[in-house]
Amino acid sequence: MTNQIIYDTIIIGGGASAIFSGISCKTHxxxxxxLILEKSTKLLSKVKIPGGGRYNVxxxxxDNKELVLNYPxxxxxxxxxFSTFDxxxxxxxxxxxxVTLKTESDG
Numbered sequence: 001m002t003n004q005i006i007y008d009t010i011i012i013g014g015g016a017s018a019i020f021s022g023i024s025c026k027t028h029x030x031x032x033x034x035l036i037l038e039k040s041t042k043l044l045s046k047v048k049i050p051g052g053g054r055y056n057v058x059x060x061x062x063d064n065k066e067l068v069l070n071y072p073x074x075x076x077x078x079x080x081x082f083s084t085f086d087x088x089x090x091x092x093x094x095x096x097x098x099v100t101l102k103t104e105s106d107g
Contacts, residue, residue, distance in 0.1 A: 007035040014038030016047050020093075058090050060103045 009025045011018045014036055022034045036043075061067040064082040068075040091101055 005033075008032040009034045011036045014040070014043035014045075016044060019044060057094060057101065058087050059107055060087065061107075062087050 008029070009022075009032060011021050011034065018036055018038075022036050025032055025034045059067070059070070061070075064079060064086055067082060067087065068078045071078050094101060
């Protein structure tokens with residue numbers, strides 16, 4: 001008989017959204033177990049790619065009705081999502097973890 005570990009949440013992929021999701025799961029359900037599966041050995045590898053040590057987090061559009069216009073296929077679903085967790089929530093989540101955000105002149 002083998003020892004089996006049962007996870008409450010399994011996340012496929014090791015990108016920024018996956019890591020965010022894992023942290024969010026543990027924040028809301030601290031006693032839960034979370035497993036992140038990534039096929040490569042490099043978690044968050046795409047976050048490190050952009051030039052100058054910068055990463056595009058989110059466009060600084062804080063009007064949800066305007067923001068969803070950038071996503072014509074799925075604007076309805078995103079409108080609901082953004083009403084729960086919008087661009088300002090994203091910025092706050094990042095900043096309270098000690099990351100300074102900067103908005104470039106082109107947004």
